[in-house]
Amino acid sequence: MHIESGNPQDTAASARPRIGRRALLSAGAVLAAGAGAAAATALGRDPAAAPAATPPAVVPHHGARQSGLTYRQLPATRLLALDLPEAADRDALRGLLAAVDKVLAAAADGSLADPRLSAAPISSLAAVGPALAARLKLPAPAELAELPAFPGDRLDAGRSGGDLLLQVSAEHPWTTGVLTEHLLAAAKPSGATLRWNQAGFLPSVPDGETPRxxxxxxDGSANPDPADPGLWNADGTILVYRRIRMDTAAFAALPADRQELSMGRRLMSGAPLTGAAEHDDPDIYVKHPDGSYVIPVDAHVRLSSPRLDGGARMLRRGYSYDDTPDDRGLLFCAFMRDPALFTRVQNRLAANDALNPFLTHTASATAWVLPGSHPDRPLGATL
Incomplete structure (x- = not known):
């Protein structure tokens, strides 16, 4: 688990010049607002005192990079891993990606015909696993590879890997569930089968506040700008996914000061032990008068510090999960040009992290996040 993360994603999202389900819903909202104002006047209240409802943002699906990386993190997410038949070739993969892209584009602009989908922002990404890339000799980044085994891993093969990884995010789990149905239906003609799926969430927090x-x-206090060229390879990048079970009860039983020393941050403010505010840069070299480090040598923040990797950072967009009372934790999703960075960090954590007694890595995957699509060039068209 790595908590040195944050999400300064671009929140700009312009509506498309079309009349679709979202436009009709917005028109209905205007009519409803007018009716509400009339009722307020009849009751002697000032309708101007009621704030106008803000229409949901429309996340542009098409662009140089996929919206699942460029738009802010939405509170609900669903990860899906699909496997293609052994006989599948590049044409089969292109057909599958085009079908997936059609669903995601329609969902994003509000034209997907499903009465269960309401007007709401939707972001997504699609990524190709290293085994499929090698089998089809795709022009994937040379750095794309499976992760090595790490000490302490307890990986479930049925929850790990996959030929094609998809992620859809929205304001509500309902939306991601409905989209999962459409994506699986779109994948069926190609013979692709579902390998695993995982739902995740973020707690509701005020705008600008870091979720816990x-x-x-x-969890999300320091992150590179998503536009950082060090993250990208021709508008694509590499995803590292880890499903990490957290023993929340055992950790909660620790005194607060022990929790903070294990993490390297203050519980309430999120500030590093060497700073006063959440976004202060943790200084892993500051010492107490007795020569001991202020951020302990086994603190999570120290071992995952970019200072130990020449300043190299990952873009982290993690989610919590809560599948059963004894299976809750973190869906660690990080994006980088070279997953060797994650391997270096995870080796340090696996060897010395004070959080290790409370963490178990139960699933793992890497995948090449493809460049974005355009109306006349769906995902994977250039493969």
Whole structure:
């Protein structure tokens, strides 16, 4: 688990010049607002005192990079891993990606015909696993590879890997569930089968505030800008996914000061032990008068510090999950040009992290996040 993360994603999202389901819903909202104002006047209240409802943002699906990386993190997510038949070739993969892209584009602009979908922002991404890339000799980044085994891993093969990884995010789990149905239906003609799926969430927090993970700590306090060229390879990048079970009860039983020393941050403010505010840069070299480090040598923040990797950072967009009372934790999703960065960090954590007694890595995957699509060039068209 790595909590040195944040999400300064671009929140700009312009509506498309079309009349679709979202436009009709917006028109209905205007009519409803007018009726409400009339009723307020009849009751002697000032209708101007009631704030106007803000229409949901429309996330542009098409662009140089996929919206699942460029738009802000939405509170509900669903990850899907599909496997293609052994006989599948590049044409089969292109057909599958085109069908998936059609669903995602329609969902994003509000034209997907499904009465269960309401006007709401939707972001998504699609990524190709290393085994499929190698089998089809795709022009994937040379750095794309499976992760090595790490000490302490307890990986479930049925929850790991996959030929094609999809992620859809929205304001509500309902939306991601409905979209899952459409994506699986779109994938069926290609013979693709569902390998695993995983739902995740973020807690509701005010705009600009960092959400907390299931240990109660703020999770997302330092992250590179998504536009950082060090993250990208021709508008694509590489996803590292880890499903990490957290022993929340055992961690909660620790005294607060022990929790903070294990994490390297203050519980309430999120500030590093060497700073006063959440977004202060953790200084892993500051010492107490007795020579001991202020951020302990086994603190999570120290071992995952970019200072130990020449300043290299990952773009982290993690989610919590809560599948059963004894299976809750973190869906660690990080994006980088070279997953060797994650391997270096995870080796340090696996060897010395004070959080290790409370964490179990139960699933893993890497995948090449493709460049974005355009109306006349669906996902995978250039493969």
């Amino acid at each position: 993970n299931l240990f109660g700590f703020k």
